[in-house]
Amino acid sequence: MVGSGAVGSFYGAHLAQAGAEVTMLCRSDYAVVKRDGITIVSIDPTTAARQTRQFRPYRVIDHIGAYADTADVILVALKVLPEIDTAALIAPAVQAQHTRILLLQNGIDVEKPLAAAFPQHEILSGLAFVCLNRVAAGMIHHLGYGRVTLGRYPTGSSVIAQRLAELFQASAIPAQLSPQIGRDRWQKLIWNAPFNPLSVLGNATTHDILRCADSARLAAEIMAEVITIAQTEGHLFGPELIAKNLEDTRNMAPYRTSMLVDHQSGRPMEIDAILGRPLRIAQEKGLKVPRLATLHALLQLLSHAVTTRR
């Protein structure tokens, strides 16, 4: 498991619980995880009841060169940031022909550089629908959901995708195989593209966004812009998805998006994965998506201004 943030720690713990030998690649939290393992605290949003589980990784390493085994699957649960070259980072561990790579990340086209760097290897792609918060090194709060969708990149399935889904299921993670994970990434983006930026720029939960008539309408208009871009990439979504997303979000507990949590914690935001990439596709295709472009510019400004102040 490359990445010991909230997603890597949470799903690493679950895979280990199901019997997998999970080596964790850590950075800043190496010492803590090596000594104490990882603690997952599941918190019920309505009752505030807590359930705590400990996860001791099979091994903990602080750089990829320390990996001495032959991995069946390298899972990548890093944030998608322009400064991270995932292919270069994992290359030393991608030895055997049978090593598969599973990307458990947000955004579209995250698989492209991996498929280019490792053309002989099977690339798997997954999406996590989960509310997590890393509150300290080795300490993850799980606030809801957990479902995983995964499939072979660019389309189809495989034996190992099936096996991973079974492992997730065995550890109480609803997992579904998708024959068209690329389309699923666009579908998730249609939710992420409005709700993540609006939560940051409005300092708002999902419910704040829906309660304010202007921002609820803006969220719907941004979804429509992303649907237009997805269409030029061959993924058709009808306008009923917009109403469904709004309705589903209304029925969720009020939620601080991962981008808002990142911003409030002073960590970099996934601006490029969630806005920059679809925007570049729109520009290439000559599509006008002024709202998406406005959000992108405002988040760029916010992250630059914050950086400048430090």
Place this chain on the structure above:
Amino acid sequence: MVGSGAVGSFYGAHLAQAGAEVTMLCRSDYAVVKRDGITIVSIDPTTAARQTRQFRPYRVIDHIGAYADTADVILVALKVLPEIDTAALIAPAVQAQHTRILLLQNGIDVEKPLAAAFPQHEILSGLAFVCLNRVAAGMIHHLGYGRVTLGRYPTGSSVIAQRLAELFQASAIPAQLSPQIGRDRWQKLIWNAPFNPLSVLGNATTHDILRCADSARLAAEIMAEVITIAQTEGHLFGPELIAKNLEDTRNMAPYRTSMLVDHQSGRPMEIDAILGRPLRIAQEKGLKVPRLATLHALLQLLSHAVTTRR
């Protein structure tokens, strides 16, 4: 002078310095201003040199009913907020036929409700180009500029406009008479509509906004949207104004806009005056201004979310 915020205090002090008998209508800071008067600290942005002046108003009152004189001019220097009914607020003091009303406020069409409420009275309209900060009750920091443009509403000039301009000039405030103050309001809005919202949403100074390529381009695009709306109202501005605004702003000292200062101080922002009104005109005329609408929705969300949290 109705309003003892930064603008009212600063220009009230200057008019008094030139010999006018200035009664200040105060609210929360009544006791402090009554006892100590108002202190204006002018700070040179490059040398940080300070020059302090004291201003003792002719009279200080805490409600309009306490006004016992006959005003030549009622100056209004209140924020433009939907919850403030300026006409009702000043009505008790608008007695004599010769009482004029001068609005020293941001935004467009601020004069309309006053002209409707007092059809027999001369309405004057003014714009202040000044960097001020009210740091405490009765304590104003003056960080740069100070120029005033004023004229008769809706167009033309008058004896009293001329006299006010002379008083400002006599107290070192560059003042110019404008025969078309409505047009001048649109011109100021073309600057305010991008820079005020972007400074709040990006937590940025004017220089931060211009340094980030994406937000500098967004600022230009928003100016173009406002120019389009102004055109339907009969005020023509060429695209060269956009380049001039960017260039002039680059040559100013880095500046936190009044909207950013309001937001950081937890005070209401002039969202309606700066974005809501031009947006309503655009909607009436069937104009598409998606960037302006996006900024408006984000600021509405931000102010609602902040209000909700308190």
